[in-house]
Amino acid sequence: MVAEKITIEPVTRIEGHAKVTIHMNDNGSVDHAYFHVNEFRGFEKFCEGRMVFEMPQITPRICGICPVSHHLAAAKAGDLVMGVKPPRTASLLRELMHMGQIIQSHGMHFFELAGPDLILGFDADPAIRNVVGLIGADPALTLRAVELRKYGQDIIYQVGGRRIHPNFAVPGGVNRAMTEEKRDHMLIGLDQAIETTQIGIQLIKDWVDANIEDIEKFAVFHTGYFGLVTPENGLELYDGNIRLVDKDGEELENFKSQNYLDIISEHVEDWSYLKFPYYKKMGWPEGVYRVGPLGRLNVVEKIDTPLAQEEFEVYRQINDGKPVYHTLYYHYARLIETLFAIERARELLEDPDLMGNDILNRKYDFKGESVGVIEAPRGTLFHHYWAKPNGQLERVNLIVSTGHNNWAMSEAVDSVAKTYVKGPQVQEGMLNRVEAAIRAYDPCLSCSTHAIGQMPIKIDVMDAKGKVTQTLKRD
Amino acid sequence: MSILDIDERILQVVELVDLRATPITDLKEPDVDGVTVGILEGGINNTYNEEVALRMRERCKILVALGDCAVFGGVPAMRNFCGADAALKRAYVDAESNDSEGFIPSNPELAKMTRVRAVSEVVPVDLHIPGCPPDADIIFYALVELAQGRIPEIKDEKLSWQ
DSSP states (O other), X not given: OOOOEEEEOSOOSBBSOEEEEEEEOXXXXXXXXXXXXXXXXXXXXXXXXXXXXXXXXXXXGGOSSSHHHHHHHHHHHHHHHTTOOOOHHHXXXXXXXXXXXXXXXXXXXXXXXXXXXXXXXXXXXXXXXSHHHHHHHOHHHHHHHHHHHHHHHHHHXXXXXXXXXXXXXXXXXXXXXXXXXXXXXXXXXXXXXXXXXHXXXXXXXXXXXXXXXXXXXXXXXXXXXXXXXXXXXXXOSSSOEEEEEOTTXXXXXXXXXXXXXXXXEEEOOTTOSSOEEEETTTOTTTTOEEOHHHHHHHHOSXXXXXXXXXXXXXXXXXXXXXXXXXXXXXXXXXXXXXXXXXXXXXXXXXXXXXXXXXXXXXXXXXXXXXXXXXXXXXXXXXXXXXXXXXXBEEEEEEEOHHHHTHXXXXXXXXXXXXXXXXXXXXXXXXXXXXXXXXXXXXXXXXXXXXXXXXXXXXXXXXXXXXXXXXXXXXX | OGGGGGGXXXXXXXXXXXXXXXXXXXXXXXXXXXXXXXXXXXXXXXXXXXXXXXXXXXXXXXXXXXXXXXXXXXXXXXXXXXXXXXXXXXXXXXOTXXXXXXXXXXXXXXXXXXXXXXXXXXXOOSEEEOOSSOOHHHHHHHHHHHHTTOOOOOOGGGGOOO
């Protein structure tokens, strides 16, 4: 028989544009599968010449899903370019907005993007394997999920005045103070948000119990892990040092974000617009690591809020205290982080300093070059600016969260294709598992290539000579 | 995806329409025999975007451009000031974080970058809904009108967004 190439384009239920090509052998097994990120925008270049204070408005346009991450990373880079430390109230308000974003992004991913695979099944009819199918299967749960996302979006709105693309953080602080009315409003939905997250956690635990055989052969490999930590190696999403551990959880680095160029490099492959960051000292590709929920829970030793800590202790037992390396546990890790974000939001809302009026520090001590870092929902986000003394940017370098997981997503696609895709008659459910390998990482491919629009997959099946013999698109 | 910002009203929308190919569903392309309404978000900045726009035009009776990128080109159209080639060189060859072997990806599987354009510069568009993003209320209004067979009038206060 003739070997083939299968193309999945677009990959769905992710953000941004991706395509998978699966190259088959003559005997109907997979030779190699590629994850192509098929978009590029060029923010780094066209932001040259813009003013540093414009960046918290320009860079969120990289993405409509996690614009707050870019908004805050740009503001943090702006603080450091201008040599100014925001007042405590401003930092608390920014962090609160960030928790809103983690809640909405993680909540949406678990229930609305990944949920159809977990609740309806990888092999469910693709025509209903989506949020509408979820509404049919469990309307009460779906409504709760919609409300969880809404709760997170509402925090962003209450703090910054808009749900998407707020105009709020500026170098040196923020431009509006909190009111008691808004604070009290945010406290109202908090308990329900916790309940919904706990329902999700029970759901994923039951799913793990029922699918453990799949989990143990689905995109299973070792990497390092990377993310911000508190000074005591607790979970940190807003500000801190970056910790990098190896596959066994041993610390390789604990460094200030300003020094990132000494620690990581980016590799380019011809078949993707998304670059591949790696740990310089170990080199490419030995130095690959993962970020995002699984990456972060593998670099921390504890979580400083009670409910999330309780769940983290359960998570840690999965691999006897060592890093959890199975791709599908990303879903569990994501919900533990959601729990943390809601609990942390409560702490921030109950902090009297949140209500202060000292929200902007204008005692500038111009530095010119700086790196702003934040843990976006999908991982560690870097904004590196070089500014002239008038604040105009000369150069911009961005390393976006999803990029750090590029090697892992590529490996996951290859691994899952080899495990599940078998010729000669390739089934749609096999291909959906390949997409689910990408989905577990919750990539934002708009962000990662600083790219446009929605993320639709097409799978080509190609023969050993490179001839496309079957194209699977779901239409 | 900004459509998700209509929150629980999505339950009303799915009562009225049959969602086909979207980023949140698993059908990859609009049905070959056509659909009633197609919505494009994002500008046209590469050859793949062009293919999608042409296919959408062909298969959708009413084509909607949603959001400033689709309507005008939006912030990413700033790339036209420097051109795609300079932007690609900056990202893949010159970036400080690249290792020494940077080059611009050019594999045939990848789309080629072009000038950034509004959708209407590539295919005719029946309805424009501006905003970055458009307000969820306007999106909901437009979806319900379309679902009931009317072309929504986006004018006056409906053209403004926060």
